[in-house]
Structures are given as structure tokens and as C-alpha cells.
Amino acid sequence: MKRFILKMSIFSILPLASLYLIFLLENGTADPFYQRFVTPKQKALILGNSKAAQGIIPSIIIEQLADVYQANLYNYSFTVYNSPFGPAYLESVKNKLAEYDGKRYFIITVDPWSISSDINDPNNLDKFEENDRFISDINDVSSNPNVPYLLKWFSKSYYEIILMRSKNNLSKLNEDGWFMTGENVSKNVMDHQRKLMVDYYTDYLNKYSLSELRLKYLKETIGFLKERGDVYLVRMPLHTDILKIEEQVVIDFDQKIHELSNLFDVPFFDYSKSVNVFEFKDGLHLDKKSAENFSNQLVERISRFEELKN
Numbered sequence: 001m002k003r004f005i006l007k008m009s010i011f012s013i014l015p016l017a018s019l020y021l022i023f024l025l026e027n028g029t030a031d032p033f034y035q036r037f038v039t040p041k042q043k044a045l046i047l048g049n050s051k052a053a054q055g056i057i058p059s060i061i062i063e064q065l066a067d068v069y070q071a072n073l074y075n076y077s078f079t080v081y082n083s084p085f086g087p088a089y090l091e092s093v094k095n096k097l098a099e100y101d102g103k104r105y106f107i108i109t110v111d112p113w114s115i116s117s118d119i120n121d122p123n124n125l126d127k128f129e130e131n132d133r134f135i136s137d138i139n140d141v142s143s144n145p146n147v148p149y150l151l152k153w154f155s156k157s158y159y160e161i162i163l164m165r166s167k168n169n170l171s172k173l174n175e176d177g178w179f180m181t182g183e184n185v186s187k188n189v190m191d192h193q194r195k196l197m198v199d200y201y202t203d204y205l206n207k208y209s210l211s212e213l214r215l216k217y218l219k220e221t222i223g224f225l226k227e228r229g230d231v232y233l234v235r236m237p238l239h240t241d242i243l244k245i246e247e248q249v250v251i252d253f254d255q256k257i258h259e260l261s262n263l264f265d266v267p268f269f270d271y272s273k274s275v276n277v278f279e280f281k282d283g284l285h286l287d288k289k290s291a292e293n294f295s296n297q298l299v300e301r302i303s304r305f306e307e308l309k310n
Contacts, residue, residue: 023145028173029164038144041098043071048109051236052077055286058176060295071104075177085218088136104229112249115214122211194283233268239283
């Protein structure tokens with residue numbers, strides 16, 4: 001009987017141990033979010049949605065601003081569904097942030113979607129979409145492996161972790177939190193993707209409007225981070241076709257952000273009109289080369305601001 005129990009225990013443990021090892025193999029190629037929940041707590045953060053996740057490369061900024069900020073920057077941006085400003089994202093940011101006594105900084109990217117919600121009841125916290133997503137569910141954001149995430153939010157077969165790791169992937173969530181996606185495509189493909197995105201976001205106009213409650217949480221997020229370091233508000237570049245849609249969501253968006261900039265005495269860098277400087281995969285997300293270019297431009301703006309401040 002004892003031998004039987006021992007054998008059963010071994011056969012029970014082996015699959016669990018194998019699964020655990022598979023979890024450890026995930027390196028950013030099988031899931032676009034997971035690595036942000038296994039990396040250690042971070043000293044400096046980039047916040048925002050997928051525009052920032054794909055468009056700002058921390059490693060470029062870290063290298064060039066090393067003389068100004070010693071704290072390594074990490075991209076903790078997700079999607080328009082998972083990381084609009086609200087209690088869930090703010091709590092996740094607090095959980096990800098490490099204690100640090102040195103000089104550090106935070107890049108908070110903003111757009112009308114990040115302060116919008118259900119058009120019929122935009123200030124109803126219970127209707128915030130992220131309530132039913134991983135940003136609200138995962139409280140431990142720095143465990144490796146992050147078993148709760150993989151058990152509940154990893155949508156593929158676990159064997160995909162092994163398969164994707166062995167492939168030469170075009171998309172990968174890098175160690176600094178930057179989500180690199182896709183290869184260079186033709187202008188025709190980019191135009192087609194942009195038209196699809198225009199249709200997609202035009203439909204959003206019937207679903208979303210300004211949420212004063214989300215604006216309040218943006219304000220609270222700025223205040224929380226301003227107490228711990230330098231804050232830079234940034235509006236990402238985007239194609240004119242998408243910008244026209246965004247301007248209908250929150251008509252006085254720029255004014256509201258300038259008011260926050262003045263209130264907290266933090267700079268606001270607006271790149272929304274820089275359409276001719278960058279290439280977009282779909283009108284919304286920067287391609288790899290433009291992400292590098294934009295990250296370098298951010299470095300220049302931050303450096304100039306710091307020089308003038310001093």
C-alpha cells in the first residue's frame with residue numbers, strides 16, 4: 001500500500017513539475033503581457049496603452065539619460081482595455097513600483113481613450129471594462145513564474161510556450177517591457193491596416209465618452225508619482241485619420257491635459273500632430289524604426305527640459 005501511494009505521488013508530482021518548468025520557459029514570445037508580471041518591482045515606469053507599449057523603448061532612453069537618472073526605466077503599458085486610468089491600473093502601478101531613494105522619472109502617456117468609458121454611464125466604476133481583466137485580477141506583479149496569470153489569463157496551450165520560444169519570432173515582449181511586434185510591411189498593407197483601424201475606432205465613438213472619474217484617477221496617478229520622482233506627460237504620435245476620431249471623443253482633451261500639466265508643474269510633450277515624422281503599422285502603432293526614432297526624440301525633449309530646469 002505504501003509503495004502504491006509513493007508511486008501515485010511520483011506520478012502526480014512529475015506532471016506538475018513539468019508544467020512548472022514550462023512556465024519558466026516563457027520569455028516574452030508566447031504572451032504579450034506575461035513578462036510584465038514576472039519581472040522584479042521597478043524604480044521608474046512608462047504608463048499607457050498599446051501605443052506606448054509598442055512605441056517607447058526604455059533601453060534607448062536609459063542609455064542616453066544615464067547621467068540624469070540612474071533608475072532603470074520599465075515599460076508598464078498594456079492596452080486601451082487593460083490600462084485606462086482608474087483604480088485597477090493605479091493599484092497595479094503601486095504594486096509594481098519599487099522603493100528608491102535616488103532620482104527617478106515616470107513617463108505617463110495620455111490620450112482620450114485613457115480617460116473615457118461607457119458612453120451611457122461613463123462615471124460608473126462598476127462599468128469600467130478593466131474590472132473583468134487581468135489588470136484587476138493579478139495583485140502579485142513580480143513573481144516568476146506567475147502561476148495565477150498563467151492559469152487564468154494565458155489563452156493558448158502551454159505547449160505554445162515551448163514552440164514560440166524555439167521560433168524566430170517577429171513579436172516579443174522584451175526585458176525592458178517594450179513590446180516589439182511585426183516586420184516592416186508595404187505601404188499598401190499599412191494603408192489597409194489603417195483603414196481597418198479607422199473603422200474600428202469610428203465605431204468606438206458610439207460607445208465611449210469622457211469619464212470625469214477616469215480623469216480624477218489620472219490626476220491621482222500623476223500626484224502619486226510626482227511625490228516619488230519627475231513626471232513627464234506625453235501624447236503619442238498617431239496618423240491624422242485616427243487623430244480626427246480622437247478629437248471627437250474628448251473635444252477639449254488638450255486643454256484638460258495642459259491644466260493638469262500646470263496644476264502639477266510637470267511638462268506635457270504633445271506629438272499628436274507629428275504625423276509626417278513617423279511611420280505607423282496601422283495608423284496607431286509606430287513601427288520598429290519609428291519607435292526607435294520617437295524614443296530618441298523623447299530623450300532630447302527630456303534632456304532639454306532638465307537643462308532649462310537647472
